[in-house]
Amino acid sequence: MAEIKLEDIIKEENKVFSKTSLFTEKPLSYCPGCGHGVAHRLVLEAIEEMGIVENVIGVAPVGCSVLAYEFMNIDMAEAPHGRATALATGIKRVYPEKFVFTYQGDGDLAAIGTGETIHTCNRGENITIVFINNGIYGMTGGQMAPTTIPKMKTSTSPYGRQVDMMGHPLKMTEIVAQLPGTCFVARHAVHTPALVRKAKKAIRTAFEYQKAKKGTSFVEIVSNCNSGWKMTPIQAIKWLEENMLPFYELGTLKEIGLD
Amino acid sequence: MREIKLMKGNEAIAEAFIRAGVDAYFGYPITPQSEVIEYLMYEEPHKRTGMVVLQAESEIAAINMVYGAACTGKKVVTSSSSPGISLMQEGISYIAGSEVPCVLVNVVRGGPGLGTIQPSQADYFQSTKGGGHGDYHLIVIAPSSVQEMVDFVPLAFDLAFKYRNPVIIQSDGVIGQMMEKVELFEQMPRMTNEEIKQKYDDWALTGRTKGREHNIITSLDLVSERQEKFNLKLKEKYDRVEAEEVRYEKIMCDDADYIFVAYGSSSRICQKSVKLAREAGIKVGLFRPITLYPFPFNEIKQMVPHLKGILTVEMSLGQMVYDVKAAVEYRILVEHYGRVGGMIPTPEAIVDALKTKIIGD
Numbered sequence: 001m002a003e004i005k006l007e008d009i010i011k012e013e014n015k016v017f018s019k020t021s022l023f024t025e026k027p028l029s030y031c032p033g034c035g036h037g038v039a040h041r042l043v044l045e046a047i048e049e050m051g052i053v054e055n056v057i058g059v060a061p062v063g064c065s066v067l068a069y070e071f072m073n074i075d076m077a078e079a080p081h082g083r084a085t086a087l088a089t090g091i092k093r094v095y096p097e098k099f100v101f102t103y104q105g106d107g108d109l110a111a112i113g114t115g116e117t118i119h120t121c122n123r124g125e126n127i128t129i130v131f132i133n134n135g136i137y138g139m140t141g142g143q144m145a146p147t148t149i150p151k152m153k154t155s156t157s158p159y160g161r162q163v164d165m166m167g168h169p170l171k172m173t174e175i176v177a178q179l180p181g182t183c184f185v186a187r188h189a190v191h192t193p194a195l196v197r198k199a200k201k202a203i204r205t206a207f208e209y210q211k212a213k214k215g216t217s218f219v220e221i222v223s224n225c226n227s228g229w230k231m232t233p234i235q236a237i238k239w240l241e242e243n244m245l246p247f248y249e250l251g252t253l254k255e256i257g258l259d
Numbered sequence: 260m261r262e263i264k265l266m267k268g269n270e271a272i273a274e275a276f277i278r279a280g281v282d283a284y285f286g287y288p289i290t291p292q293s294e295v296i297e298y299l300m301y302e303e304p305h306k307r308t309g310m311v312v313l314q315a316e317s318e319i320a321a322i323n324m325v326y327g328a329a330c331t332g333k334k335v336v337t338s339s340s341s342p343g344i345s346l347m348q349e350g351i352s353y354i355a356g357s358e359v360p361c362v363l364v365n366v367v368r369g370g371p372g373l374g375t376i377q378p379s380q381a382d383y384f385q386s387t388k389g390g391g392h393g394d395y396h397l398i399v400i401a402p403s404s405v406q407e408m409v410d411f412v413p414l415a416f417d418l419a420f421k422y423r424n425p426v427i428i429q430s431d432g433v434i435g436q437m438m439e440k441v442e443l444f445e446q447m448p449r450m451t452n453e454e455i456k457q458k459y460d461d462w463a464l465t466g467r468t469k470g471r472e473h474n475i476i477t478s479l480d481l482v483s484e485r486q487e488k489f490n491l492k493l494k495e496k497y498d499r500v501e502a503e504e505v506r507y508e509k510i511m512c513d514d515a516d517y518i519f520v521a522y523g524s525s526s527r528i529c530q531k532s533v534k535l536a537r538e539a540g541i542k543v544g545l546f547r548p549i550t551l552y553p554f555p556f557n558e559i560k561q562m563v564p565h566l567k568g569i570l571t572v573e574m575s576l577g578q579m580v581y582d583v584k585a586a587v588e589y590r591i592l593v594e595h596y597g598r599v600g601g602m603i604p605t606p607e608a609i610v611d612a613l614k615t616k617i618i619g620d
């Protein structure tokens with residue numbers, strides 16, 4: 001059989017979608033079905049659309065997205081676990097004219113980095129925080145996260161999260177929305193095309209708020225970790241819709257206005 | 260003419276940050292060095308030079324703010340005292356592991372734990388032998404006067420950028436708190452963003468301009484072969500530092516039968532002990548390491564044939580003494596004398612210790 005080439009199928013004239021130019025050529029290291037890849041793309045598309053790549057500095061976390069700097073073709077630093085917003089604060093303070101963002105998981109941002117998250121938002125650092133909430137520690141093999149919902153099974157809550165013993169899930173987005181330093185706080189998801197479009201708009205809006213120097217803009221993405229959840233990607237999306245979304249309601253929690 | 264002032268060590272170093280054209284200071288208050296951030300806030304350096312000063316929510320946040328800001332090629336500094344420096348260790352290890360230049364100041368107090376707010380030199384191991392995890396070194400310079408608190412600031416930045424390595428100014432509560440006459444150097448200009456971009460565009464995060472690859476600051480490499488190569492590259496750097504950056508001072512060592520080895524405030528006290536001992540007819544000199552890493556191993560070793568013994572004087576249970584013993588390869592007697600818990604040795608007690616521990620009468 002003759003070899004089928006990609007160019008034979010995807011011709012220039014019928015191309016309706018292509019990879020953003022801000023992705024490097026490195027293949028993503030995420031599990032198939034994981035939301036991290038889509039979230040990366042949305043951040044990069046927002047930066048590309050705004051034409052600000054020469055003025056962007058990003059900060060990657062410790063977590064599955066620790067290698068975000070390999071995939072995002074922009075200047076980036078990799079922070080110690082939980083400290084991304086402290087690095088971003090340092091960068092923004094010496095380069096107020098640059099766009100600075102962090103990209104962090106829920107263990108990174110809402111457990112070990114809780115202090116930095118709250119104080120960064122409370123100071124109103126003029127940065128953008130993208131927060132991936134998949135309810136679990138993906139990178140270390142599926143342990144309980146501060147965001148793990150009640151009764152959810154993880155490797156350190158093998159019989160389900162028992163809140164009387166293990167404490168309650170932490171809704172960081174609701175907390176930062178109450179702080180005077182935040183200007184735009186929203187929760188989105190990326191498991192359907194319609195939701196992807198909304199999430200993209202929110203990330204773009206977050207960067208617009210930074211451009212307008214309004215304070216900290218914060219976008220949570222409720223995502224999946226099919227590997228950690230021990231589900232197929234399809235099962236994981238269904239589980240997310242039925243269990244995560246009722247607990248983590250999508251929508252804009254705070255918007256002070258751009259002008 | 261240079262400005263001459265009577266200043267506290269902590270205030271003098273803060274003034275030196277501003278004058279050295281530092282871009283940012285991030286810190287968290289702790290005795291005995293809170294005057295550093297207090298002085299900076301009072302002086303409003305953003306009005307004088309555009310320098311950023313920010314009080315962080317913890318030393319963990321402070322060191323990571325330093326990390327972020329220093330990733331961009333700016334001159335960045337923090338200061339703290341022992342418990343705060345302990346809290347910074349993970350960040351310091353990352354900074355060393357991603358070869359980011361910056362300057363740290365430790366105005367050492369007594370430990371372990373909350374210890375005491377009084378002076379100490381018990382963080383020698385922490386600063387010179389690692390502190391954080393992994394194979395790395397800080398360059399460690401130890402001032403022994405308020406003047407050196409000032410003069411070592413530009414030196415520390417020169418070394419930090421020359422080797423792309425964190426440098427720590429290892430002071431102590433005596434020097435931080437005491438007042439002395441000090442000559443201040445003239446204001447140096449801060450580098451412009453364009454100058455930084457030109458000079459450090461091969462590594463610093465300044466935004467990916469057309470025609471260059473994206474710059475990445477990371478301490479991670481999951482490919483063992485590459486990580487090993489990187490570790491070996493760091494080793495080469497430390498070898499160069501050890502070959503080229505040793506600094507020390509010798510006082511009355513030429514005819515000495517015995518020497519004191521002491522740094523920082525202990526070396527100041529030893530100057531008086533040298534005088535007292537010589538008045539009593541004992542020929543003693545003082546060898547003062549200025550760089551604690553790289554340590555002047557060879558310079559001490561070369562003195563061995565002319566010496567009968569060495570007394571190291573530190574405000575600790577004996578930490579630097581191991582390096583001095585290694586330097587002399589155990590060929591002559593080396594003993595430690597020190598006070599701890601915030602107590603400061605007297606010049607007389609040091610001479611007594613020399614007599615009983617080394618001379619043997």
Ligand SMILES: Cc1ncc(C[n+]2csc(CCOP(=O)(O)OP(=O)(O)O)c2C)c(N)n1
Pocket residue numbers: 062063064065081104105106107108109132134136137138139140145225
């Ligand atoms: C100081 C420190 N403690 C613990 C770890 C181990 N660790 C690495 S990633 C991680 C959790 C990551 O989970 P999350 O932030 O939710 O990101 P995800 O992997 O799910 O995307 C932990 C605990 C570490 N690297 N550093």
Ligand code: SF4
Pocket residue numbers: 029030031033034035036064134138139224225226227228
């Ligand atoms: S382990 Fe989970 S979070 Fe990590 S890449 Fe796989 S699916 Fe995504």
